[in-house]
Amino acid sequence: MRALLNLFKRFSIITVVPRNGFSNSSFLCASISSSTSSPRPVELIQSKTTNQIALSISSALQKCTNLSSVKKAHAKTFAFGLQHDKHLSIKIAILYVSFDKVDTANIVFESTPNPSSCFWNNMIRGYATEGQFGRSLGLYNKMLQEGLIPDKFAFPFALKSCAGLSNLQLGKLVHQHLLCCGCTDDLFVNAALLDMYAKCGDVEIARLVFDKMAVRDLVCWTSMISGYAHNGYNSETLEFFNLMRGSGVKPNRVSLLSVLLACGSLGALRKGEWFHNYAIQTGFANDILVVTAVMDMYAKCGSLDLARGLFNEAAGKDVVCWSSMIACYGIHGDGRKAIDLFDAMLEAGVSPNHVTFTCVLSACGHSGLLEEGRRYFKLMKEVFRIAPKLNHFSCMVDLLGRAGQLDEAKNLIENMPVKPDATIWGSLLGACRIYGNLYLAERVADVLFHLDPLQSGYHVLLSNIYAAKGRWNKVEMVRNLMARIGANKIQGFSLIELNDRVHRFSAGDRSHPQSDGILSKLEELAAKMKRLGYVPLTDFALHDIEEEGKEEALSYHSERLAIAFGLINTNPGTAIRVTKNLRICGDCHNAIKFISKIVKRIIIVRDMHRFHHFEDGACSCRDYW
DNA sequence: GTAGGGTTAG
Numbered sequence: 001m002r003a004l005l006n007l008f009k010r011f012s013i014i015t016v017v018p019r020n021g022f023s024n025s026s027f028l029c030a031s032i033s034s035s036t037s038s039p040r041p042v043e044l045i046q047s048k049t050t051n052q053i054a055l056s057i058s059s060a061l062q063k064c065t066n067l068s069s070v071k072k073a074h075a076k077t078f079a080f081g082l083q084h085d086k087h088l089s090i091k092i093a094i095l096y097v098s099f100d101k102v103d104t105a106n107i108v109f110e111s112t113p114n115p116s117s118c119f120w121n122n123m124i125r126g127y128a129t130e131g132q133f134g135r136s137l138g139l140y141n142k143m144l145q146e147g148l149i150p151d152k153f154a155f156p157f158a159l160k161s162c163a164g165l166s167n168l169q170l171g172k173l174v175h176q177h178l179l180c181c182g183c184t185d186d187l188f189v190n191a192a193l194l195d196m197y198a199k200c201g202d203v204e205i206a207r208l209v210f211d212k213m214a215v216r217d218l219v220c221w222t223s224m225i226s227g228y229a230h231n232g233y234n235s236e237t238l239e240f241f242n243l244m245r246g247s248g249v250k251p252n253r254v255s256l257l258s259v260l261l262a263c264g265s266l267g268a269l270r271k272g273e274w275f276h277n278y279a280i281q282t283g284f285a286n287d288i289l290v291v292t293a294v295m296d297m298y299a300k301c302g303s304l305d306l307a308r309g310l311f312n313e314a315a316g317k318d319v320v321c322w323s324s325m326i327a328c329y330g331i332h333g334d335g336r337k338a339i340d341l342f343d344a345m346l347e348a349g350v351s352p353n354h355v356t357f358t359c360v361l362s363a364c365g366h367s368g369l370l371e372e373g374r375r376y377f378k379l380m381k382e383v384f385r386i387a388p389k390l391n392h393f394s395c396m397v398d399l400l401g402r403a404g405q406l407d408e409a410k411n412l413i414e415n416m417p418v419k420p421d422a423t424i425w426g427s428l429l430g431a432c433r434i435y436g437n438l439y440l441a442e443r444v445a446d447v448l449f450h451l452d453p454l455q456s457g458y459h460v461l462l463s464n465i466y467a468a469k470g471r472w473n474k475v476e477m478v479r480n481l482m483a484r485i486g487a488n489k490i491q492g493f494s495l496i497e498l499n500d501r502v503h504r505f506s507a508g509d510r511s512h513p514q515s516d517g518i519l520s521k522l523e524e525l526a527a528k529m530k531r532l533g534y535v536p537l538t539d540f541a542l543h544d545i546e547e548e549g550k551e552e553a554l555s556y557h558s559e560r561l562a563i564a565f566g567l568i569n570t571n572p573g574t575a576i577r578v579t580k581n582l583r584i585c586g587d588c589h590n591a592i593k594f595i596s597k598i599v600k601r602i603i604i605v606r607d608m609h610r611f612h613h614f615e616d617g618a619c620s621c622r623d624y625w
Numbered sequence: 626g627t628a629g630g631g632t633t634a635g
Contacts, residue, residue, distance in 0.1 A: 190628090
């Protein structure tokens, strides 16, 4: 025991960033101050009658099926002076927790002298389950301060709370605790541990935990697959699904949700369809969670109609399902349909939440519906009493900025009750580029360079604004600044699915086995485009807009390579679907319009923010993106 | 007494 406490003493020197209502600086400090828990008070000698009353309350508690019956039993303990009875208190508190009344449970807990480990664990669980992660960890910390050693029932919830806060540092600390406490073989502890690492973004360590586990159940597999999917490890998600089936573990709805998410992110329609069929065969066709995920997958793979078909057929549509379909219309640039669906949702008696409004406002932004956006923003605040979050302000700033209302957008940022982040200012800087407002751009860039100095995108934007005004000396200055500080460049890439395989291209990529064919296709297209009047947008303002390396010619941007690859490998008339990780550049957007006309194909490109459906020389975004 | 889940800005 002393060795264990000494180990805890060492943990206390680890500095942890304080957040969410409890201070970590003293985290676990007091766990070493008391070497053993204080002696229990001698039980009061109770009369036989009191014991009988306690037994009767205890039996009543076992039959409690609703909150009011718990309250009644709780009141009885006061009436008979049994409010400090430890056995009754814990039962009452656990029941309060089960009816989502963790704060009431905490009042009972606070008034119980020397609560047992079981009681502490249930309180830590209660707060973790209710999403009050800071409070849950605050209690975990306090339990250690009281000299109690956490056990296998405390760790899953302490870890869940670390995961909920995405606080990897705290998670690692709790990991050390469980190593010291010898809880390394418990299935639940390990499942929570791998989930914590996955939710905090460290998928590799999560996988190490998974691989080390002697026994694994379905939850561990699904937690791992969900970790891959939610951290953008899309191919790994699909591989892991196969591994799971190969190991004789039958995939469930949670693993299906993960693979569908991965297919959507990859834009892998064929694979997505396969999983949709699999979901039907395995009896999930009417599961609203799976249906929503399938819908989302189809929309993200460019098939809006398939998504809408499923939505129409779905029974028991809830707010998530409605919001999801609204978001689908939004990313496809059909703001009107998004709004119509929102109104239909209200008529169906489903209440919108803050996500629904994010979807609606974003849809207005993608379609340039300025007045509608303003109206829904007001509706959210005044009728639905939903306080706007950063997401909503971000949508509004984007909407106002793109519509040319730069001053209003700036005022909104300066007066919002939440702290504006770099991306919201970045959105305003983007609007300054569209409208050539150099005066405002310089001021906004100044804020941005302080907020996020290493993000090259903002430097590129400013330099493009200078270039459009012919201020070449300033362009040079920004470029030099970028080189000096070593701004991070995000490499652009595009994905295209062919015969069940997803192919990836980056700008100027010549590593693909079919590289020669791709380049000659692009040359052939370039000649035809020229004859039709295509002029490359060599204006520096549009060059390098998405950080794809200025040394690479525009014509070798990743989306063009992917499209050329699609053209030489598919039959005439087949639609080409490409997914890109950055925003499509102006020159590529223009070029693809020409290509769609020349090859007489529908070309669907999903960029970082939305879909572009190119057909017969035009794009569905009507050049508003 | 314990672990995993669908929608969301730029």
